[in-house]
Amino acid sequence: xxxxxxxxxxxxxxxxxxxxxxxxxxxxxxxxxxxxxxxxxxxxxxxxxxxxxxxxxxxxxxxxxxxxxxxxxxxxxxxxxxxxxxxxxxxxxxxxxxxxxxxxxxxxxxxxxxxxxxxxxxxxxxxxxxxxxxxxxxxxxxxxxxxxxxxxxxxxxxxxxxxxxxxxxxxxxxxxxxxxxxxxxxxxxxxxxxxxxxxxxxxxxxxxxxxxxxxxxxxxxxxxxxxxxxxxxxxxxxxxxxxxxxxxxxxxxxxxxxxxxxxxxxxxxxxxxxxxxxxxxxxxxxxxxxxxxxxxxxxxxxxxx
Amino acid sequence: xxxxxxxxxxxxxxxxxxxxxxxxxxxxxxxxxxxxxxxxxxxxxxxxxxxxxxxxxxxxxxxxxxxxxxxxxxxxxxxxxxxxxxxxxxxxxxxxxxxxxxxxxxxxxxxxxxxxxxxxxxxxxxxxxxxxxxxxxxxxxxxxxxxxxxxxxxxxxxxxxxxxxxxxxxxxxxxxxxxxxxxxxxxxxxxxxxxxxxxxxxxxxxxxxxxxxxxxxxxxxxxxxxxxxxxxxxxxxxxxxxxxxxxxxxxxxxxxxxxxxxxxxxxxxxxxxxxxxxxxxxxxxxxxxxxxxxxxxxxxxxxxx
DNA sequence: GTCGACTCGGGTAATTCGGGTC
DNA sequence: AATGTCCGAATTACCCGAGTCG
Numbered sequence: 043x044x045x046x047x048x049x050x051x052x053x054x055x056x057x058x059x060x061x062x063x064x065x066x067x068x069x070x071x072x073x074x075x076x077x078x079x080x081x082x083x084x085x086x087x088x089x090x091x092x093x094x095x096x097x098x099x100x101x102x103x104x105x106x107x108x109x110x111x112x113x114x115x116x117x118x119x120x121x122x123x124x125x126x127x128x129x130x131x132x133x134x135x136x137x138x139x140x141x142x143x144x145x146x147x148x149x150x151x152x153x154x155x156x157x158x159x160x161x162x163x164x165x166x167x168x169x170x171x172x173x174x175x176x177x178x179x180x181x182x183x184x185x186x187x188x189x190x191x192x193x194x195x196x197x198x199x200x201x202x203x204x205x206x207x208x209x210x211x212x213x214x215x216x217x218x219x220x221x222x223x224x225x226x227x228x229x230x231x232x233x234x235x236x237x238x239x240x241x242x243x244x245x246x247x248x249x250x251x252x253x254x255x256x257x258x259x260x261x262x263x264x265x266x267x268x269x270x271x272x273x274x275x276x277x278x279x280x281x282x283x284x285x286x287x288x289x290x291x292x293x294x295x296x297x298x299x300x301x302x303x304x305x306x307x308x309x310x311x312x313x314x315x316x317x318x319x320x321x322x323x324x325x326x327x328x329x330x331x332x333x334x335x336x337x338x339x340x341x342x343x344x345x346x347x
Numbered sequence: 348x349x350x351x352x353x354x355x356x357x358x359x360x361x362x363x364x365x366x367x368x369x370x371x372x373x374x375x376x377x378x379x380x381x382x383x384x385x386x387x388x389x390x391x392x393x394x395x396x397x398x399x400x401x402x403x404x405x406x407x408x409x410x411x412x413x414x415x416x417x418x419x420x421x422x423x424x425x426x427x428x429x430x431x432x433x434x435x436x437x438x439x440x441x442x443x444x445x446x447x448x449x450x451x452x453x454x455x456x457x458x459x460x461x462x463x464x465x466x467x468x469x470x471x472x473x474x475x476x477x478x479x480x481x482x483x484x485x486x487x488x489x490x491x492x493x494x495x496x497x498x499x500x501x502x503x504x505x506x507x508x509x510x511x512x513x514x515x516x517x518x519x520x521x522x523x524x525x526x527x528x529x530x531x532x533x534x535x536x537x538x539x540x541x542x543x544x545x546x547x548x549x550x551x552x553x554x555x556x557x558x559x560x561x562x563x564x565x566x567x568x569x570x571x572x573x574x575x576x577x578x579x580x581x582x583x584x585x586x587x588x589x590x591x592x593x594x595x596x597x598x599x600x601x602x603x604x605x606x607x608x609x610x611x612x613x614x615x616x617x618x619x620x621x622x623x624x625x626x627x628x629x630x631x632x633x634x635x636x637x638x639x640x641x642x643x644x645x646x647x648x649x650x651x652x
Numbered sequence: 653g654t655c656g657a658c659t660c661g662g663g664t665a666a667t668t669c670g671g672g673t674c
Numbered sequence: 675a676a677t678g679t680c681c682g683a684a685t686t687a688c689c690c691g692a693g694t695c696g
Contacts, residue, residue, distance in 0.1 A: 046362045050667070059678045060668085077363060078371045078403065079685045081668055133543065178553035182517070182546030193498040212487070218523050218548075238438065241487030243523075248483035354659075364687045369660085384694045386659055 046075070046083045047106065055089075057101040071097070087200040094149040108143060120158065127163035130184035131176060142191050152195065152232045153315040156225045160188055161314075164221070185221060192224050199228070202236045207326060210252060210289075211262030212240035214274060222264030222295055229315045233322045235260065246277035253285040259329070260322060261285065262312075265295035268302075275305055282307050290325055292318060351380070351388040360394075361403055432468035435489035436481060447496050457500065457537045458620040461530045465493055466619075469526070490526060497529050504533070507541045512631060515557060515594075516567030517545035519579060527569030527600055534620045538627045540565065551582035558590045565627065566590065567617075570600035573607075580610055587612050595630055597623060 047055075049063040052072075056063070064082065067074040073088045086106060093100045100108075122141050129137040145155050167184050170176035209230050212223050223239045230237035237260075240252060253261060268274045282291055290309040294317075303311060312318040354372070358365040369387065372379040378393040397403050427446050434442040450460050472489050475481035514535050517528050528544045535542035542565075545557055558566060573579045587596055595614040599622075608616060617623040 048668075061679080062677060064669085065676085077367070077686080078374075078376045079367070079669085081685065177556045179517070179545045179549055179557040182549055182553075183543070186544060186546040190498050190501070193495050194502060196495070197499065212484070238488070239491060240484045241491040244484055244487055248487075251482045252484040365659090366688080367686060370686085382695080384659090385661095386694065 045086050047086055047089065049082050049084070051105060052084055052089060055100055055102050055105040056098050085200075087198065090147075090198060091200070093147055096149060100147055103143070103147070123159045123162040123166075126159055127166045130163055130167060130187060131170075131180050133180070133183050133187070135187045135190070138187050139191055139194070142195070146195065146198075151316070151319065153229045153319040156229065156315040160221075160225075164188065188221060189224060192221070192228055196228055196231065199231050202231060202234055206234055206236045207260065207329060208256060208258040209235045209237040209260035209262065209322070210240065210256055210258040211237070211260075211264065211292075212244045212249065213242040213264050213266065214249070214268075214277065215243055215245045216269040217265060217267045217297070218242050219264070219266035222266055223262070225315055226262050226264060226294075226318055229319050230260070230262075230322055233319055234326065235322060246281050250281055250284060253281075253289060258289050260292060260325065261289040262292040262294070262318070265293060265297040268297045271302060275302070278306060292321060294318065352391060352394065354387050354389070357389055357394060428464045428467035428471075431464055432471045435468055435472060435492060436475075436485050438485070438488050438492070440492050440495070443492050444496055444499070447500070451500065451503070456621070456624065458534045458624040461534065461620040465496075465526075465530075469493065493526060494529060497526070497533055501533055501536065504536050507536060507539055511539055511541045512565065513561060513563040514540045514542040514565035514567065514627070515545065515561055515563040516542070516565075516569065516597075517549045517554070518547040518569050518571070519554070519573075519582065520548055520550045521574040522570060522572045522602070523547050524569070524571035527571055528567070530620055531567050531569060531599075531623055534624050535565070535567075535627055538624055539631065540627060551586050555586055555589060558586075558594060563594050565597060565630065566594040567597040567599070567623070570598060570602040573602045576607060580607070583611060597626060599623065 049060050049067065053060040053063045063072070063084075066072050067082050067084070072084055072092060075083045075085070077083060089098075089106075092098050100106075122145055126138050126141045129141065142155060142159070145159065146152070164181075164184060167176055167181050171178065171181050209227075211226055213219065220239075220242045223242065227237045227239035238256075240249075263278075265274075285291075286307060286309075291307075292310045292312055293303075293306065293308045294312040294314075298306075298311070310317070310321045312321060354365050354368040357377075358368045361368070368377070368389075371377050372387050372389070377389055377397065380388045380390065382388060394403075427450060431443050431446045434446065447460060447464070450464065451457070469486075469489060472481055472486050476483065476486050514532075516531055518524065525544075525547045528547065532542045532544035543561075545554075568583075570579075590596075591612060591614075596612075597615045597617055598608075598611065598613045599617040599619075603611075603616070615622070615626045617626060
């Protein structure tokens with residue numbers, strides 16, 4: 043997928059004339075780079091930001107290598123959840139992609155899409171499977187499709203700035219459900235973090251090593267399956283004791299029952315991705331304010347994060 | 348880090364054509380040195396100065412931190428395997444992506460990239476882990492990165508034609524290693540199949556249901572971990588008996604020992620993705636010839652696949 | 653010295669520039 | 675005030691045989 047677009051491509055995608063695009067660039071309405079010869083180049087992510095703002099309408103996304111819009115009015119996230127649930131069951135990957143991208147282009151926050159559309163639909167499929175109305179392979183295929191879409195969304199988020207705070211996360215040993223941690227990474231990246239999901243099935247010792255090496259300011263754990271609760275608690279506690287001061291621990295996932303949470307220490311428990319997003323935002327605001335004060339005192343423009 | 352860059356490397360990093368870079372050099376927009384034979388060499392520092400000026404936009408900065416990238420054929424793939432191994436260990440996702448995409452742009456077959464670069468590098472990381480030279484999280488993170496790259500490559504393959512033959516596959520119950528089946532899907536799609544990976548951890552009963560519903564002409568099983576060999580054999584045999592006539596069964600993966608294979612029936616055992624690719628191609632050629640003969644007889648241009 | 657892959661230079665087709673006008 | 679269309683000049687992308695690099 044091309045990351046740099048010519049005015050002509052943008053014009054086709056927005057269904058306007060080329061001159062209009064050029065004028066908008068010249069007026070600063072669209073961030074523009076120039077080649078050495080003076081030709082305009084527009085970054086795809088910059089364009090998508092404006093589209094999501096509602097400033098421009100993307101009539102022909104396929105001109106940019108993006109999935110085509112369905113054209114139908116997006117009757118809200120709830121209906122999208124139902125429609126994508128059906129599409130996932132059928133394995134209609136392209137239709138799923140359309141639904142999600144429609145929502146993204148309509149400026150729905152990724153966290154809300156994760157919670158109210160994707161998680162919702164997957165949950166529904168899980169229920170059907172429990173009642174014998176769906177095959178296991180349909181559920182697995184649905185997870186595959188969602189994972190692919192999450193990865194595609196990730197490439198569409200503008201790269202985090204150099205000085206962005208770092209975040210690290212994953213799932214613990216015995217937990218092989220990657221969607222949660224993948225969503226967390228995506229949502230944090232949208233919020234402007236340098237977030238890295240380490241993957242699934244990670245023993246506490248290696249998580250400690252990763253924390254030691256990277257020293258992130260946020261650390262998330264997605265818990266969808268806990269085979270041995272006492273072992274889990276023990277591993278978690280040692281992890282928290284050695285690194286809980288330096289990094290903000292965020293935990294979430296269906297496997298964290300109330301009684302389990304009662305025996306854990308953490309900076310935040312996030313039931314949903316939207317909780318994670320708002321927690322991350324408040325954390326970042328706070329650290330910005332602190333580093334801002336530092337700058338005021340020292341008159342030093344160097345950033346420290 | 349290589350200090351001198353070729354026009355090709357610069358072109359890829361800036362996402363412009365090679366001739367543009369050459370013209371800019373000739374016009375003095377980029378300071379240029381020359382080899383004795385008249386080949387242009389651009390100093391990394393000279394380029395970075397212009398990038399900071401905002402005169403050029405560095406779309407793919409990773410390309411510059413590297414020795415000459417693109418496919419020096421076999422030597423290229425082997426070296427790429429080593430280089431991507433290091434990048435995977437460090438978690439340098441962008442660098443990994445650049446290495447793989449360079450190979451793709453140099454027209455290396457995806458199957459060869461999977462076998463000789465990605466699998467090679469992952470294997471090496473596995474060895475290091477066994478010897479205590481690598482952390483578990485580095486290995487998991489490497490798998491995550493490779494999976495993302497595979498998904499991105501998938502979006503770059505043109506959609507298969509309507510009448511393409513179908514293929515289905517996945518991993519069996521207890522096997523949670525998705526890279527093998529994801530690579531298989533990718534390679535088959537490159538070969539023009541409508542290939543769908545159903546995911547991992549699939550009980551035989553649901554695989555049977557999927558085969559029953561979709562009736563593919565090829566069915567692959569990736570086997571990287573077999574917790575219970577007798578259960579596996581039993582499940583596989585019942586699957587093969589009911590659907591082995593209709594679909595070509597292809598099996599592969601490290602977990603398939605010689606003794607296990609001796610007790611299995613299949614159309615092909617594929618040690619590597621390149622085997623899978625050539626098997627799929629020969630299968631398709633054969634079916635094309637058959638349907639071609641039919642057309643000769645009936646003078647009917649309708650395809651049947 | 654051989655060899656494959658890369659680069660050179662030049663030519664051509666397609667695209668984009670800026671400006672003027674509707 | 676904003677958009678779409680037209681224009682010659684300039685820029686960029688693609689192509690190819692000969693020469694260079696490692």
